[in-house]
Amino acid sequence: MDIRRRNNVRITGAAQGPVVMLAHGFGCDQNMWRLVEPALAEHHRVVTFDYVGSGGSDLSAWTEERYSSLHGYARDVVEVCEELDLRDAVFVGHSVSAMVGVLAAEAAPGRIGAMAMVAPSPCYVDEEGYRGGFTREDIGELLDSLESNYLGWSSAMAPVIMGNPERPELGQELTNSFCATDPDIARVFARTTFLSDSREDLARVKVPTLVMECSEDVIAPREVGAYVHGAIPGSRLVTLDATGHCPQLSAPEATARALLDFLRNLQ
Amino acid sequence: MSPLSLTHRDTVAGPVLLVAGELDFVHAAELRRQVEGLVLHAGQCLVLDLSGVEFCDSTGITALLAARQHALAAEAEIVLAAVPAHLERILTIVGLVQVFTLRATAEDT
């Protein structure tokens, strides 16, 4: 199997520089990193990719079984690392990808030498003694939202849901947007993302780790950022002056600055 | 294929049933139903006029035997009349010529 094609792997930046691997979260694809990539690429070799099921990945490689667990996504990361023979790469994971990175670093020691977690949350659902910010019912609402946007994407979608999902021109319309994914795949990714609990994995992180939280984030509130920082031994916490869950888009300069600062301190 | 046709008339001696067509797996049950619905009195004689029978298989034979039992149960007699040659040959092979009374015509002489 051609891993580079399967995961739509792109490599930019300084060929001899230290490797930074940028991993997108649930919702969109590697384009999320477009605004911070140039700053990183000046002195680093930047690897971006799409998880199978997202963006420009090979959808035929997707199976519900594999991608119903974060371990399936971690295998994507490990396989890309092996394909490119990366060693001690700095893994930058946004949102759920931060937890995927934890699993990947553990599964393939030596491939990932440090991690930066952007707006991470190890558990989105409130549990006893832990506040993730959401209830299981809330997550059900998100799944409904995904469903209705599949419906609402275009009025031309009506014939599709009436039993003609193979019309290629409609598929074209959907893939014009970089956040658009197959609704069945998106549903699985959403469920895996928002219903998994990775809290226990955090204590096993052995590589230098930077936790980057946003000052205003409805998905990963600050108390969750504090939890992650507290759970990972020796981690550093940075609070970005950014609103929303995607600081690499809403505050790209601040995000890049914090990353570069972390990268510099590693050397 | 000729379907079975059954014509019933009463005489002084007893009922006469004219049987025509094919006595096979599909139609023999009809003869059985008709015969078992006939009211017979002791001493009467049930006549089955078989002149129009074109074919008779083992289920047809069964229907004839059922008719015989029906008659005997009512202490009546049974006669097979105007039996065609092909049917008489079968009745001979299976030994029923000894069991049934065969007569040339339906009319008593």
Place this chain on the structure above:
Amino acid sequence: MSRTGEGPDSSRGNGGRAHTHAAFSALLEDSAEELYESAPCGYLSTLMDGTIAKINTTLLNWLGLDREDVVGRRRFVDLLTVGGKLYHETHFAPLLRMQGELRGIALEMRTAQGARLAVLVSSAVKYGSEGDPLLIRTTVFDASDRRAYEEELLRRRQEAEHARAEAEAARRQAEADRQRLADALAVLQRSLLPETLPRLPGIETAVYYHTASPDRLGGDFYDLFPLGDGRWAFFLGDVCGKGPEAASLTSLTRHTLRTAAHHDPTPVTALTTLNTVLHERYSASGDPRYCTVVYGILEPGRDGGPATVQLASGGHPPALVLRADGGVDLLSTPGGLLVGVLPSAPVVTAGTTLAPGDTLLLYTDGLTEARTGPTRASLYGEDALYGFVAAQAPTTAQELVTALTALLKGFGEGLDDDTALLALGVPGIPAHPLPVSDDPR
């Protein structure tokens, strides 16, 4: 329309035109603000961090909110349901940042009373002269009806998929049931006929069985088995009727005859026992059922010499003997009655000797009752059979059955009843003019 002289009112007088102009202007001046506030859709503008800077009355009314509580105090995501917030953060906001605009996204807003409002949202980023993003303009359409329609479509699709899945499951179940039934029938059928014939010393045997009924349960039967004293019993017959009922009669007949043969193998005794059993089981209770059967005992000769056959028949067509010299004999049993019809039935016996080269043939009437024309007026018949068999003689058991099998196949659709063939032959001494096969199949 506001430009004088070009609108539809240009035919009017000058004064009228001026008046119209003024009215339109008034309307327009009024409508700039009025249109924004009372438009049939919601408008809002936010800073790049989502803080609401401006919102129209329509949207405030839909949400049951006061302007003072919203402007400068709340962000756009605060107006959404939790599912809407998640979707906004994971899809909407990134898309808007990347593309600069976004159209027709389905979201749900929450009203002050806690009700949900299904909306379609379009947003566009306004950029400054340097290309820096300044604010986000958003329009909100009430999509309750549309969402209800979509949900209906979705529900119908799910129902259709459910129905399809159920139909598929039912089809598979039916297929499995059919297969199980076919397996059960096959097992039953094997109980009605011997799987293989035993090998007899100095005797060649051959059988053929044709099943006409689609459920594969036949009404004909045969068997051949040792009596333990050097003699062998054989029988072949035909029960009345078809299908499962005939099969149960066949089963009773076969096992009664086998048991009777071991008790007293004499042909008359065996058939008399069968007659008693069948009569008591069926005819005596008003359900006349019967069979025709030939039952016999064969005693092979020593060192390939002549074998003797004693047989009895109850209402069955006569057995045929194909002689080594080419002649054909009928083993007639006139007067033998259907078995099971009367409490005590006459059974007629016959006997013969099978010299080397002689072959005994037993058959059921499926063979002679096969249609040779479009109707039952033209049946194959005994005379044709006798002629066919005479043309084969002398022959061996296997060759005879092979020839008759080909004859049966030739009847095609005309063969609509079960047919059984059983041939027993004493191999001939290889001599002129024909070589005789000694194939023991």
